[in-house]
Amino acid sequence: MMERFDELLPLFSISLYETILMVAISLVIATIIGVPLGVLLVITRADHLAPNRWVFQLLNTVVNIIRSLPFIILMLAIIPFTELIVGTSIGIRGAIVPLIVYIAPFIARLVETALLEVDYGIIEAYRGMGASRGQIVTRIILREARSGILLCMTIALIGLIGATAMAGVIGAGGLGDLALRYGYQQWDLPVMFGTVIILIVLVQIIQSLGNYGAKKLKKTA
Amino acid sequence: MIELKNINKTFNVGKTKVEALKNINLNVSEGEIFGVIGFSGAGKSTLLRMINLLEKPTSGEVNVKGKNLLTLNERELRNVRKKIGIIFQQFNLLASRNVFDNVAEILRMNHVPKKEIGQKVEELLLLVGLEDKANQYPANLSGGQKQRVGIARALAMDPEILLCDEATSALDPQTTDSILELLLDINKKLGLTIVLITHEMDVIKKTCDRVAVMENGEVIEQGTVIDVFSNPLEATTKSFLRNLYDDTITEDMLVKLRESGHSYILRLAFRGESALDPVLNVISSRYSVITNIVHGSITYLKGTPLGILLVHISGDEANLKQAISYLKDAVYHVDVSLELDERHKEVLAQ
Numbered sequence: 001m002m003e004r005f006d007e008l009l010p011l012f013s014i015s016l017y018e019t020i021l022m023v024a025i026s027l028v029i030a031t032i033i034g035v036p037l038g039v040l041l042v043i044t045r046a047d048h049l050a051p052n053r054w055v056f057q058l059l060n061t062v063v064n065i066i067r068s069l070p071f072i073i074l075m076l077a078i079i080p081f082t083e084l085i086v087g088t089s090i091g092i093r094g095a096i097v098p099l100i101v102y103i104a105p106f107i108a109r110l111v112e113t114a115l116l117e118v119d120y121g122i123i124e125a126y127r128g129m130g131a132s133r134g135q136i137v138t139r140i141i142l143r144e145a146r147s148g149i150l151l152c153m154t155i156a157l158i159g160l161i162g163a164t165a166m167a168g169v170i171g172a173g174g175l176g177d178l179a180l181r182y183g184y185q186q187w188d189l190p191v192m193f194g195t196v197i198i199l200i201v202l203v204q205i206i207q208s209l210g211n212y213g214a215k216k217l218k219k220t221a
Numbered sequence: 222m223i224e225l226k227n228i229n230k231t232f233n234v235g236k237t238k239v240e241a242l243k244n245i246n247l248n249v250s251e252g253e254i255f256g257v258i259g260f261s262g263a264g265k266s267t268l269l270r271m272i273n274l275l276e277k278p279t280s281g282e283v284n285v286k287g288k289n290l291l292t293l294n295e296r297e298l299r300n301v302r303k304k305i306g307i308i309f310q311q312f313n314l315l316a317s318r319n320v321f322d323n324v325a326e327i328l329r330m331n332h333v334p335k336k337e338i339g340q341k342v343e344e345l346l347l348l349v350g351l352e353d354k355a356n357q358y359p360a361n362l363s364g365g366q367k368q369r370v371g372i373a374r375a376l377a378m379d380p381e382i383l384l385c386d387e388a389t390s391a392l393d394p395q396t397t398d399s400i401l402e403l404l405l406d407i408n409k410k411l412g413l414t415i416v417l418i419t420h421e422m423d424v425i426k427k428t429c430d431r432v433a434v435m436e437n438g439e440v441i442e443q444g445t446v447i448d449v450f451s452n453p454l455e456a457t458t459k460s461f462l463r464n465l466y467d468d469t470i471t472e473d474m475l476v477k478l479r480e481s482g483h484s485y486i487l488r489l490a491f492r493g494e495s496a497l498d499p500v501l502n503v504i505s506s507r508y509s510v511i512t513n514i515v516h517g518s519i520t521y522l523k524g525t526p527l528g529i530l531l532v533h534i535s536g537d538e539a540n541l542k543q544a545i546s547y548l549k550d551a552v553y554h555v556d557v558s559l560e561l562d563e564r565h566k567e568v569l570a571q
């Protein structure tokens with residue numbers, strides 16, 4: 001393996017870069033979509049801040065439908081939609097759309113769970129003191145749940161890395177692509193194992209950082 | 222200050238309807254401490270939440286400071302709410318913020334300048350006795366301290382009304398007393414109108430000027446604390462009071478009643494200074510009736526003593542009548558018609 005170091009290093013570093021790029025872009029956009037959806041899934045419940053049965057049912061159903069599809073199937077099924085949005089269904093650009101569609105509802109669901117942990121009594125207290133719904137959402141609910149939300153984002157991020165690897169199928173680049181082309185198609189074991197090790201290390205680092213951050217944010221004593 | 226008019230509240234739980242409040246009429250005057258007592262499920266919390274419209278009535282009117290809250294739009298209602306503080310049994314503090322921020326957050330939401338916030342919070346923490354705990358998190362505080370934070374937070378916007386939903390029910394007796402004293406203190410110092418709900422007569426007795434007793438969604442009895450305590454009319458009220466003084470008629474008394482011909486059992490309520498008057502000596506010498514104290518206790522209502530005596534008196538009928546009419550003038554309340562239950566009647570009939 002050592003004698004191939006010069007050959008493999010750029011291969012791995014480019015793939016890692018591509019993975020991080022795809023993950024970062026889709027995570028940011030999916031968060032921007034997913035967190036508000038998660039908030040809506042909480043506050044539109046009966047007896048919450050803004051009860052609305054139709055909005056809740058609609059969101060709940062859509063999230064459930066998307067969540068029941070494995071990424072590989074979702075990615076192929078929405079190819080026309082992907083082409084409509086970014087003009088192509090392959091490469092990094094083609095991968096980002098399905099990644100967002102896949103992970104945003106996941107984030108919504110996780111955020112919903114984290115927000116439901118905030119005791120409704122606290123929300124009532126601030127409603128009683130004349131806080132607006134917007135203030136309650138941003139300054140009370142999201143803030144009180146921030147440690148839980150960070151853990152959710154950690155889980156989502158790891159899920160996203162897994163999905164990104166699968167996007168190798170559509171030639172999206174990244175570590176998945178590398179493992180597929182070299183590792184699988186040419187049965188290049190060093191590349192295969194190298195990818196596996198990089199993924200493991202990556203996930204470990206993210207999870208540890210997430211746990212550490214959540215603990216910091218949870219500081220209640 | 223607060224006026225609830227013909228309030229009804231029905232909850233729909235699935236297909237069944239729960240009538241949580243039935244035709245409630247209440248008036249709370251400025252500066253008083255008004256208590257609402259009732260068993261679990263009586264509708265106390267629902268009633269309290271009507272006052273800041275956290276719960277909307279199915280029908281009826283809620284007036285606070287002459288404003289009909291039901292006619293206000295969302296923004297106007299929020300402005301009214303800012304002047305109504307509320308504290309809870311479960312404190313409902315922000316776990317992720319320290320004591321200072323718990324009190325400060327509502328001020329920040331209202332864009333109070335930073336310097337003023339610092340002063341205000343310091344002042345409030347001093348008032349509730351937590352000046353050295355500003356940097357602590359709620360998880361590190363005792364129940365009583367948490368409730369003090371709750372009170373400081375509720376006072377942050379300089380409210381004119383403070384609502385207390387079982388504010389002391391999660392606390393031990395000593396801590397309860399210290400919180401009640403704090404409430405009395407801010408009622409006096411700040412002229413705050415307080416509405417508190419509880420299931421303990423002890424809380425009512427230590428703090429309230431007037432009280433309403435609730436049962437099954439209805440106010441069954443209301444009046445000044447001294448009147449309700451000296452002459453409770455409803456069985457539920459009596460059972461709450463029995464925790465403070467037990468004036469149940471014992472078989473012993475009934476036997477005496479049966480044996481001594483013309484006799485009565487009287488329930489006398491004395492208030493304030495008259496609690497010390499020797500009225501029984503007067504009647505026994507003046508009307509030659511025989512008096513026998515079968516139960517006696519003194520309760521302090523917000524510091525004013527209320528004495529309750531159960532007295533067995535016997536003598537000839539004309540003298541008894543005169544003695545009773547003398548007592549009616551001399552003491553706060555005389556109850557001649559203590560009701561007897563079946564068991565008592567059986568004893569009497571023997």
Ligand SMILES: Nc1ncnc2c1ncn2[C@@H]1O[C@H](COP(=O)(O)OP(=O)(O)OP(=O)(O)O)[C@@H](O)[C@H]1O
Nearest residue numbers: 232234239241259260261262263264265266267268
């Ligand atoms: N949001 C709600 N939905 C349905 N029923 C409710 C709701 N809130 C209260 N109730 C019902 O209304 C009645 C009165 O409840 P409330 O909480 O006001 O009683 P309470 O006197 O405060 O009791 P506790 O001492 O247990 O707090 C109860 O039967 C309760 O089940």
Ligand SMILES: [Mg+2]
Nearest residue numbers: 265266267387
């Ligand atoms: Mg209650």
